[in-house]
Amino acid sequence: MKKLFYLFGIFLLAVSFYRVDYTFSLKVNEPDSTHFSSPFKKPASELVKSKINSLSLREKAAQMIVSNTIPEGFTEGSDEFNRIKRLCEEDKIGGFIFFKGSVSEYARLSNKLQSFSETPLLVSADFERGTKMRVTDGNLYPNNMAIGAAGNEKLAYEMGMQIAKESRLLGIHQNYAPVCDVNNNPNNPIINVRSFGENPELVKRMSLALINGLQDGGLIATAKHFPGHGDTEIDSHKDLPVLNFDMERLNSVELVPFKNAIDNGVMSVMTAHLSFPSLESAPNVPSSLSNRIVTDLLKSKLGFDGLTVTDALNMQGITKYFSTSQVAVMCVEAGIDLILMPLDERASIDAIVDAVQSGRISEERINNSVEKILKAKEWLGLFDNKYVNDADVYKTIDYDNATMIAMEIAKESITLVKDDYNFLPIKNTNGKTLIISLSDGRDNLNTTTYIKKFTEYFTGSASLEIAADIENVEELISSMQGYDNIIIGVFAKVKYGTGKISILPTHTEFLKQLSVKNNNFTVISYGNPYLLKEFTSIPSYICAYGDADVSIDASLLAITGAIKFKGKLPISINSEYSFGMGIEE
Numbered sequence: 001m002k003k004l005f006y007l008f009g010i011f012l013l014a015v016s017f018y019r020v021d022y023t024f025s026l027k028v029n030e031p032d033s034t035h036f037s038s039p040f041k042k043p044a045s046e047l048v049k050s051k052i053n054s055l056s057l058r059e060k061a062a063q064m065i066v067s068n069t070i071p072e073g074f075t076e077g078s079d080e081f082n083r084i085k086r087l088c089e090e091d092k093i094g095g096f097i098f099f100k101g102s103v104s105e106y107a108r109l110s111n112k113l114q115s116f117s118e119t120p121l122l123v124s125a126d127f128e129r130g131t132k133m134r135v136t137d138g139n140l141y142p143n144n145m146a147i148g149a150a151g152n153e154k155l156a157y158e159m160g161m162q163i164a165k166e167s168r169l170l171g172i173h174q175n176y177a178p179v180c181d182v183n184n185n186p187n188n189p190i191i192n193v194r195s196f197g198e199n200p201e202l203v204k205r206m207s208l209a210l211i212n213g214l215q216d217g218g219l220i221a222t223a224k225h226f227p228g229h230g231d232t233e234i235d236s237h238k239d240l241p242v243l244n245f246d247m248e249r250l251n252s253v254e255l256v257p258f259k260n261a262i263d264n265g266v267m268s269v270m271t272a273h274l275s276f277p278s279l280e281s282a283p284n285v286p287s288s289l290s291n292r293i294v295t296d297l298l299k300s301k302l303g304f305d306g307l308t309v310t311d312a313l314n315m316q317g318i319t320k321y322f323s324t325s326q327v328a329v330m331c332v333e334a335g336i337d338l339i340l341m342p343l344d345e346r347a348s349i350d351a352i353v354d355a356v357q358s359g360r361i362s363e364e365r366i367n368n369s370v371e372k373i374l375k376a377k378e379w380l381g382l383f384d385n386k387y388v389n390d391a392d393v394y395k396t397i398d399y400d401n402a403t404m405i406a407m408e409i410a411k412e413s414i415t416l417v418k419d420d421y422n423f424l425p426i427k428n429t430n431g432k433t434l435i436i437s438l439s440d441g442r443d444n445l446n447t448t449t450y451i452k453k454f455t456e457y458f459t460g461s462a463s464l465e466i467a468a469d470i471e472n473v474e475e476l477i478s479s480m481q482g483y484d485n486i487i488i489g490v491f492a493k494v495k496y497g498t499g500k501i502s503i504l505p506t507h508t509e510f511l512k513q514l515s516v517k518n519n520n521f522t523v524i525s526y527g528n529p530y531l532l533k534e535f536t537s538i539p540s541y542i543c544a545y546g547d548a549d550v551s552i553d554a555s556l557l558a559i560t561g562a563i564k565f566k567g568k569l570p571i572s573i574n575s576e577y578s579f580g581m582g583i584e585e
Helices: 002-015 046-054 057-062 079-089 103-116 144-150 153-170 200-216 247-252 255-263 291-301 324-334 345-357 363-379 399-413 447-457 473-478 505-517 529-534 549-559
Strands: 065-069 095-098 122-125 220-226 268-271 307-310 415-419 433-438 462-466 485-490 521-525 540-543
Touching (some): 046 363, 057 345, 065 079, 079 103, 095 103, 103 153, 122 363, 144 153, 144 200, 153 200, 153 399, 200 255, 247 255, 255 268, 268 291, 291 307, 307 363, 324 345, 324 363, 345 363, 399 549, 433 447, 447 485, 447 549, 473 505, 521 529, 521 549, 540 549
Parallel strands (some): 095 122, 220 268, 268 307, 433 462, 433 485
Antiparallel strands (some): 415 540
């Protein structure tokens, strides 16, 4: 009986720190394979045919252009506002991708731009982990690798459904997600926890569940980054990675999730800025601009008939080798439908028109892309109503259910990789405890939430935030003597454009030396799970795969025994800590 009261007390203490009242029930939408039907397999409607016929050549080329803007703080009359207004009214482009802003700013700007556009706009966003990736008051879910660790397809589906519902309320029609890359390279500087894992079958299952949820919710899903960005060591934001794989390798690893997504009706595929010499022999021509990869492989061999979209064309993997006009024409020749974020929208449209008028590209080729774009807009219902209700939009978002789904994923994902001295779960929560956050201090990290949650739970605890190089490792370790429990949260995000995949060398040395003198500590990785390779001597290691609030909450529940460790490694750290392992306490 005493044990029961003890466990119940742990649970009550843990949940008391959550902002959400978890007494309401999770609303689960069961997958319904009969709900979603791809518009691309059907003949064009009379509405679509009529619309194509009404557009000039230049207007049709403009439908292929997707510009970018930031809803945050937009004001009428500003230079940016005038720019995007001209793109709608004069250039008549087909769509936009939105970045930072609030839910209200998203909805208002979507409506404003739609009012400027004769043809409904296709508005997109990059919501891999939910709207809060870009929207300040949106909802955030754990990283894809946490979903892979949890292995729960129903939760992945429900996450997709909730993202879709929320996106449509904001005026967003296409999500550039999910990441279908198989992350089988621990040194990958750009994918990492954005992938579901290293196993093609796991990535195949979890990505399809998310795709089905997104599209059953009325949002266009986008499988990316074709034909696979998981085995790279160069960030394509900075240069063009070259991958020397043959088709046998691609068919057995990289293409497995993409083929599955295509076979099951994913509406869009994003191409990567990667060079595959075995598929495209022309030097420095990435997948995005390759006819052999986009048309021959993706469309002809894999049978994809939906929307092809490039990765952002302002990335140096592209701009380093080709001009804006060259890129636009090469995109069309490759078989691309949506040209994302060209450096100059007007120059891109002009280049495509010139290529058609010179006979280099046929107008039929342009019509083919425009028909698909208009079919997508018709499927979204934009010809009936292209506006959203922008009055108090935040009141219509189901924050409670989204948080419940995110929390369930987090709870099932927390992975205990090693616990050599049975330190976990921590039973002496009233003992002298030191809570440490370890980071380089340069990323947008959730260390404050981590310190607050853990110090509130462990009564009488002390905290230490290390956000720079450690000047004297031995002195720091000496100051840590006498603690019953030491909990070290390591915050190391793989961040695009930096090439950073590790932590600071003095931090690695600190963890190595601490493990020689102390066994009563654990390290929680709130990001890159591969870090253990650098300090394998530590006694206890946990993977949370990200630093979302729910991941921090779930890790606290797990290390105190309120929930069991359920996660399984979706990647291999080394031969000892390999795919599929996870200690259950």
